[in-house]
Amino acid sequence: MSCFPHPPDYLIQGVLAGNRRVLARTITLFESRNPDHLRLAAEVLQGLAPHGGNALRLGITGVPGVGKSTLIEGMGLHLVERGHRVAVLAVDPSSRLSRGSIMGDKTRMEELSRRTEAFVRPSPSGGTLGGVAARTREAMVACEAAGFDVILVETVGVGQSETAVKGMVDFFLLLMLAGAGDELQGIKRGIMELADVVAITKADGENREPAERARKAYENALGLFRLDRHVPVVTTSALDGEGLEYLLGSLFELYDADRASGTLFERRKKQQVAWFWELVEEGLMDRFRHAPMVASLMEETVAGVEKGDLFPGHAARNLLDRFAGQKR
Amino acid sequence: MSCFPHPPDYLIQGVLAGNRRVLARTITLFESRNPDHLRLAAEVLQGLAPHGGNALRLGITGVPGVGKSTLIEGMGLHLVERGHRVAVLAVDPSSRLSRGSIMGDKTRMEELSRRTEAFVRPSPSGGTLGGVAARTREAMVACEAAGFDVILVETVGVGQSETAVKGMVDFFLLLMLAGAGDELQGIKRGIMELADVVAITKADGENREPAERARKAYENALGLFRLDRHVPVVTTSALDGEGLEYLLGSLFELYDADRASGTLFERRKKQQVAWFWELVEEGLMDRFRHAPMVASLMEETVAGVEKGDLFPGHAARNLLDRFAGQKR
Numbered sequence: 150m151s152c153f154p155h156p157p158d159y160l161i162q163g164v165l166a167g168n169r170r171v172l173a174r175t176i177t178l179f180e181s182r183n184p185d186h187l188r189l190a191a192e193v194l195q196g197l198a199p200h201g202g203n204a205l206r207l208g209i210t211g212v213p214g215v216g217k218s219t220l221i222e223g224m225g226l227h228l229v230e231r232g233h234r235v236a237v238l239a240v241d242p243s244s245r246l247s248r249g250s251i252m253g254d255k256t257r258m259e260e261l262s263r264r265t266e267a268f269v270r271p272s273p274s275g276g277t278l279g280g281v282a283a284r285t286r287e288a289m290v291a292c293e294a295a296g297f298d299v300i301l302v303e304t305v306g307v308g309q310s311e312t313a314v315k316g317m318v319d320f321f322l323l324l325m326l327a328g329a330g331d332e333l334q335g336i337k338r339g340i341m342e343l344a345d346v347v348a349i350t351k352a353d354g355e356n357r358e359p360a361e362r363a364r365k366a367y368e369n370a371l372g373l374f375r376l377d378r379h380v381p382v383v384t385t386s387a388l389d390g391e392g393l394e395y396l397l398g399s400l401f402e403l404y405d406a407d408r409a410s411g412t413l414f415e416r417r418k419k420q421q422v423a424w425f426w427e428l429v430e431e432g433l434m435d436r437f438r439h440a441p442m443v444a445s446l447m448e449e450t451v452a453g454v455e456k457g458d459l460f461p462g463h464a465a466r467n468l469l470d471r472f473a474g475q476k477r
Numbered sequence: 478m479s480c481f482p483h484p485p486d487y488l489i490q491g492v493l494a495g496n497r498r499v500l501a502r503t504i505t506l507f508e509s510r511n512p513d514h515l516r517l518a519a520e521v522l523q524g525l526a527p528h529g530g531n532a533l534r535l536g537i538t539g540v541p542g543v544g545k546s547t548l549i550e551g552m553g554l555h556l557v558e559r560g561h562r563v564a565v566l567a568v569d570p571s572s573r574l575s576r577g578s579i580m581g582d583k584t585r586m587e588e589l590s591r592r593t594e595a596f597v598r599p600s601p602s603g604g605t606l607g608g609v610a611a612r613t614r615e616a617m618v619a620c621e622a623a624g625f626d627v628i629l630v631e632t633v634g635v636g637q638s639e640t641a642v643k644g645m646v647d648f649f650l651l652l653m654l655a656g657a658g659d660e661l662q663g664i665k666r667g668i669m670e671l672a673d674v675v676a677i678t679k680a681d682g683e684n685r686e687p688a689e690r691a692r693k694a695y696e697n698a699l700g701l702f703r704l705d706r707h708v709p710v711v712t713t714s715a716l717d718g719e720g721l722e723y724l725l726g727s728l729f730e731l732y733d734a735d736r737a738s739g740t741l742f743e744r745r746k747k748q749q750v751a752w753f754w755e756l757v758e759e760g761l762m763d764r765f766r767h768a769p770m771v772a773s774l775m776e777e778t779v780a781g782v783e784k785g786d787l788f789p790g791h792a793a794r795n796l797l798d799r800f801a802g803q804k805r
Contacts, residue, residue, distance in 0.1 A: 236711065
């Protein structure tokens, strides 16, 4: 673990000046599990927070093989060429095991990484999904304070990560592959309902026609399922850049409309409060599981509930009373 | 609050004998909030639990106006005529306010209620969704112990109740109305993904053709969205009983297949354990919110998080430390 000899002001000022090296160090500080860094991290975060919030925050998901990194790089380059500053972050709790299944390969997004208007950062590794997501939220605040005005948060198509990412972004883009009728194979239940925009990827060459058919099929299906909002379905190709303009245009339209109506800030407020409660819940559950009076009985209790010998209500009350030290 | 002069054995034996009056008293005991009844309720429940589990548990939802009660009564009568014993329960947290928006009207399901092979019980009123759901689970155990082999759990189409009910039933039936193109108006996000079977209601007379069109549209859409399981879509009419045979046949097919494969019992085990954790979480959050050290700061903290003055991570840590009495 590297040490942080810098005073908080050095990091705060460096980030605010848009210095990418200081930004990277700051995010490393946020990710540090060294207890000595906690207070410094908190101070820096508190200093940056008032300067965050001025970015379109987009979550992006899709199954492996859908061409996520390629499309994200294409979107990033497209945005940079139009004067935006783009940060790419990631939430991938599986990187704990695989050490970086998302963007672990340094050669990915190489072209975007070289641009001074872009900042690409792989998923923090280690810890729970909640921890990984929290670190990414903090990184997002730092990137926004550093002047990045589009934040792309990549995630894997496994369900829980998407819910976590949905809680930190303004919109969610679901990438789908037109294919042998099993376009959705691997997409977990519920993810479709998180999407604000759907893009069919690799819509080039021979794939152009199947992609257009898939686009129509999904648009029809979404029309039946999602009456809360019209969900645009677009075809894209990272190869020839087709559809990127339209896709990004649709997203900025949503962003501008929600900003103008105030919906965006209302949603962000709710996200902050929901995040607070999640952290409280996570912290409480963690303390509960590790309380000696509880931990010693846990295995036996769960086994009894599973077998049907213990009624969940009584088992829960018993452990809660032990936790509170009442030992009835 | 009525008192319970009966010893637990009287209630247990009465329920096991299939006595509907004792069953009703027992459920009233479970619903009682009188602290004196808690221990008796726990004892009775523990006595009944080993005799539960021998029923097809079906959750049923749909927006108001879809014809839920009428269809449930039709299903109930159909089942009773084929030798089944049917209990109808409900989870409706809104009945706290409206005092029974589900089955509050005593004239509903009148014909089914008169049958000795049926037992109809409105939603417990009062308390949180978690509490209402817990009481209904307990009532389900009692009904199963009393020999009812089909349990229909009615709920309202508002989202959270469905998730709670999904956690206590084997299958979920979603009722939909074919109509002016807005069939799903009012159905909340996520509910479609809970359904194991979808029924288009009121498919009679002039409505027969639109219902058949809706059936096909939903079947196509579900084919794109739900690859984990084939979700049958059927048309039904409570008026002329059309489709009921097929609907119930589909459900018993699922039930038999999942019993034979062991999936059913695996799922029920997971449901029990998940329920236990939900109760733990609910209990912890409740204790947290009401802890004086926490409660006194809560309003201010949430307001600070919402305004962006407080970072959720720091706010949560601060309150958790107070809760643990560390006051750092």
